[in-house]
Amino acid sequence: MMEPNSASEDSGNDDLYEHFKFVADKGQSPLRVDKYLMNKVENATRNKIQKAAKDGNIYVNDTIVKQNYKVKPGDVVTVLFEHPPYELLLTPEDIPIDIVYEDDDVLVVNKEAGMVVHPGHGNYSGTLINALTFHFDNLPNNSSNRPGLVHRIDKDTSGLLVIAKTEEAMTHLSRQFFNKTTEREYIALVWGDVTNDSGTIEGHIGRHPKNRLQNTVFLGDDAEERGKAAVTHYKVLERLGYVTLVSCRLETGRTHQIRVHLKHIGHTLFNDERYGGEKILKGTSFSKYKQFVENCFKILPRQALHARTLGFEHPTTGKFLKFEAPIPNDIEACIDKWRNYAKHAIE
Numbered sequence: 001m002m003e004p005n006s007a008s009e010d011s012g013n014d015d016l017y018e019h020f021k022f023v024a025d026k027g028q029s030p031l032r033v034d035k036y037l038m039n040k041v042e043n044a045t046r047n048k049i050q051k052a053a054k055d056g057n058i059y060v061n062d063t064i065v066k067q068n069y070k071v072k073p074g075d076v077v078t079v080l081f082e083h084p085p086y087e088l089l090l091t092p093e094d095i096p097i098d099i100v101y102e103d104d105d106v107l108v109v110n111k112e113a114g115m116v117v118h119p120g121h122g123n124y125s126g127t128l129i130n131a132l133t134f135h136f137d138n139l140p141n142n143s144s145n146r147p148g149l150v151h152r153i154d155k156d157t158s159g160l161l162v163i164a165k166t167e168e169a170m171t172h173l174s175r176q177f178f179n180k181t182t183e184r185e186y187i188a189l190v191w192g193d194v195t196n197d198s199g200t201i202e203g204h205i206g207r208h209p210k211n212r213l214q215n216t217v218f219l220g221d222d223a224e225e226r227g228k229a230a231v232t233h234y235k236v237l238e239r240l241g242y243v244t245l246v247s248c249r250l251e252t253g254r255t256h257q258i259r260v261h262l263k264h265i266g267h268t269l270f271n272d273e274r275y276g277g278e279k280i281l282k283g284t285s286f287s288k289y290k291q292f293v294e295n296c297f298k299i300l301p302r303q304a305l306h307a308r309t310l311g312f313e314h315p316t317t318g319k320f321l322k323f324e325a326p327i328p329n330d331i332e333a334c335i336d337k338w339r340n341y342a343k344h345a346i347e
Helices: 033-040 046-054 128-135 167-179 257-264 285-299 329-346
Strands: 003-004 016-025 058-059 076-082 099-103 106-111 156-165 184-190 200-201 204-207 215-218 233-240 243-250 306-314 320-324
Touching: 033 046, 033 058, 046 076, 058 156, 058 329, 099 257, 099 320, 106 128, 156 167, 184 257, 184 329, 200 257, 204 257, 204 285, 204 320, 215 257, 233 257, 233 329, 285 329
Parallel strands: 156 306
Antiparallel strands: 003 016, 016 076, 058 076, 099 106, 106 156, 184 243, 184 306, 200 233, 204 215, 233 243, 306 320
């Protein structure tokens, strides 16, 4: 039985993947899922199926499985094959950029919340790269068609990014990020009273087995197979009753790393809709302050995360440069409301 190109409506990746879904027949004898898919998907190659398995894109009964999983009668088998990347035409757009620093080799910008870093499926314009190609000529490109880009931050995260202006700078900066010699500090407002004043969160990060839009932490013997090693150091800056202001320093740079690691220790980012931070804490007397929290959500209609500090070695001079972007008004206003709440709660 087959349902081609099927996916949940909220999967958010229909443009990126070709979907196939099968239900194993009652008479299906145990068979490795990779061989099962070879028989079921027309023109599917062994390499294509192996890549899908490696990327965590083969599911049985909505759970990610390895390619040696044995398919049984009644199993619902889903596979996602990544489409080849589209050749995106980068259209220069006259979008203002907050430039923190610029010289002949590098550019440091303070990205506003709500701006996607580079064009992709569903975001073809209005990105930081569209703006950069308007304001700067001949930025170095790479195979991903993302001129000058050596790292990125999420759409609804504000803060600092470094852009390479030459091929040499791109190579040098990329090596620093790979070798983990850059300095990156984020400010985060999280739910709950963080127990320790400081700590380190370690846990491999990979795609959530039940929710394809989320990443999660994997521990145990198979963690290395299911995710990539990730380390986040945190320090409490201020305790504000039901929320805590923390500083996070990245040792690695995985997708959604801070958001996933903080959720893993029970402290989801305030108003992080993807990871449940838009839900008001339940099971405590705090529920009667629902209106107060909803007002905070209106003030800060995005996850409370800001890339405040960025440090790196200049690719030409060798000097270590360090920059800081002030906490944006929306996060600061939300923090102020919680400060006032905490003060009156104590009084």
